[in-house]
Amino acid sequence: MQAPGAAIAMHFSPGSMSSHKGLNGTCSVHEYTGTFAGQTVRFKMTSVCGHVMTLDFLGKYNKWDKVDPAELFSQAPTEKKEANPKLNMVKFLQVCKEAFGCLAPQLVEGKGCDYIVLWLDCDKEGENICFEVLDAVAPVMNQAHSGEKTVFRARFSSITDTDICNAMARLGEPDHNEALSVDARQELDLRIGCAFTRFQTKYFQGKYGNLDSSLISFGPCQTPTLGFCVERHDKIQSFKPETYWVLQAKVTADKDRTLLLDWDRVRVFDREIAQMFLNMTKLEKEAQVEATSKKEKAKQRPLALNTVEMLRVASSSLGMGPQHAMQTAERLYTQGYISYPRTETTHYPENFDLKGTLRLQANHPCWTDSVKKLLAEGINRPRKGHDAGDHPPITPMRSATEAELGSEAWRLYEYITRHFIATVSYDCKYLQSSISFRIGPERFTCTGKTVISPGFTEIMPWQSVPLEESLPTCQKGDTFPVSEVKMLEKQTSPPDYLTEAELITLMEKHGIGTDASIPVHINNICQRNYVTVESGRRLKPTNLGIVLVHGYYKIDAELVLPTIRSAVEKQLNLIAQGKADYRQVLGHTLDVFKRKFHYFVDSIAGMDELMEVSFSPLAATGKPLSRCGKCHRFMKYIQAKPSRLHCSHCDETYTLPQNGTIKLYKELRCPLDDFELVLWSSGSRGKSYPLCPYCSNHPPFRDMKKGMGCNECTHPTCQHSLSMLGIGQCVECESGVLVLDPTSGPKWKMACNKCNVVAHCFENAHRVRVSPDTCSVCEAALLDVDFNKAKSPLPDNETQHTGCVFCDPIFQELVELKHAATRHPMHRGGPGRRQGRGRARGRRPTGKFNPRRPKDKMSALAAYFV
């Protein structure tokens, strides 16, 4: 909750408030003087950004290959970490010494904080955040006088004057049980999710080469979400079309108009019976009117907009995925165009300024007429919706044009605004008339709708009642000539794949995820390649998604059923209500899932049988690329994510760096293990470096980590290592070293082995070597360059030059700094504009890195080996 802080502060300090941004640049601090418990005090009010802390395992339990996933259920200790270290929230709160309304009389004298009032969202998560804030602030608060209460909780259902006053007048205490229920939820989700995810991923990735997903994840929300999609897939698969027959009659209303009549039996599944009815009606020449009816009906104006409805419409009508729609809405919110976009509430607060909100739209060219008419004739009272007690419904906050917002954001804004106008418009009224006919023994009906007043459908034209021709006026006993009776043969059709909008509805219905997390779960199952988004934003499960769900059904259906979440939530609610002990519930639930986990592990063959049908074993996947250092046979390169090399003879897998291409590196071998080197490249404009598949997975030296290439290898003598090709400290990042890319000629490059800095150095050199000598000024390694005779930049037709790329006047001019990734176009050096960005400057290599070879190679080697 961000903006409400200012609203609450404003409430207590009309006109005397001073505000400034906090040290993290995100949260504002509002200060003012007021009264609290009868004394004049200095208030400071600030906010947090969601949870302050997040739960994770201790570092050493995050090593996948060293920890048995079963340990994650109990042995592995967890710790709370700052949720977003960049925000530095704990320090920020400690500096403020209060959060969300702290009342500190002595603060004027700079002596600290005496009281704290917590104004967070009034739900379980909010209660939990209260304690996160307290944990941060309590150590730096002033000592309370004995028996004095210093911590207060304000409870409110909306940010209105009345609510704020009431909350302030009836301050309570934060509810520890509610907070504990969230602690339990966090721990359960973490332990269960990670255990299953790690086990599945390791098991199947170790067996199959074309799974096409770098992670086989499991979670109490994402797995049932996938389950819904596969359930629909199964219905489609098992659907057997049935033939049925329908009678259709046409009667002549007047000389150039026929009416199409619907059969009251709708359809029959027996051809002979249909034929019999056809024969009986065919004999008749006239249709007799049995009854007529006219009913005035209304199509209700929509309820005020909440998040899931916005996401449904964004997906079904605007073709915008939930994740994208949410990001767009967030931007509209932070720019002040719409109100807070995450809410379950569909009811406007009692004092909501409907007219004021509407007035802001009065001159908007797209709906000025409708809005002015409403303002002149009086708005309609919105329908009574659901008040979830969180935030008001989503409404426009100011007028905006397409040019201002850009087309994507505009489309969402336009919808939100039209929806808002519709909620204060009138219902659409139409007349539904119908005529019942009898043709022989069979009855038929004809219906028609005519709009009486369009109401809200004027502003939401896509909702309007379709135009139909009005029916002829007639009465009981009238007859019309039958112009045709025929029998149509039709087939029942299967349902289609689930749309995102339908999935959102199912998730909401079963309590899977929240308004904020529903888009995340849907996005997850797409990113993990369990489903693909097809035309019409329908979600079609992939083979992987289908196999997983069918596997769960085979082993333990509860793992995929939507009840898995609600059952746990029930237990958690007991904690929140103080009816159950936190430790007991947590222990019991973990125990249940631990048993499920062990049963799942023991029964994994059941899922594996399904996997075998769809996927190929590692040994049968990929193309032979490089030789194994152990058996000297070719290993296969598996391109599918995660890309890796597999030696089927040794049955070993070596993961490779992702997001790049891999090829054989001149059949050169690593001097340590005899594996053939491969060359990783991020593309012609990026960087490339050789790597040893074995070393990269089993770092040979203490100061190396998994995934490193030769450009980070500290081997003192190998010709591909950092020691031999390193030039000097990176010009941008802290710990990186610029390393010569030996494959980059004739357009020579050196690239940082940590960040994406690339320095282009010599375009017309046919050989570049890193010299054993170093620069006397900056200690960088000198480069020994042979230039092309015709294009040499050297004076007097010279072709050979040795010098420092940073300090040598000739080389300096030839170096141009770029970035490997295209993600930061701002930083890319443009051709032709050398000045100001050409040469690596600003930070001289400090000598931390010394590329000189050590004198005693063997002693250095000995020191390096683990």
Add this chain to the structure above:
DNA sequence: GCAAGGTC
């Protein structure tokens, strides 16, 4: 590398 929940 993993979950789900906040929010930026």
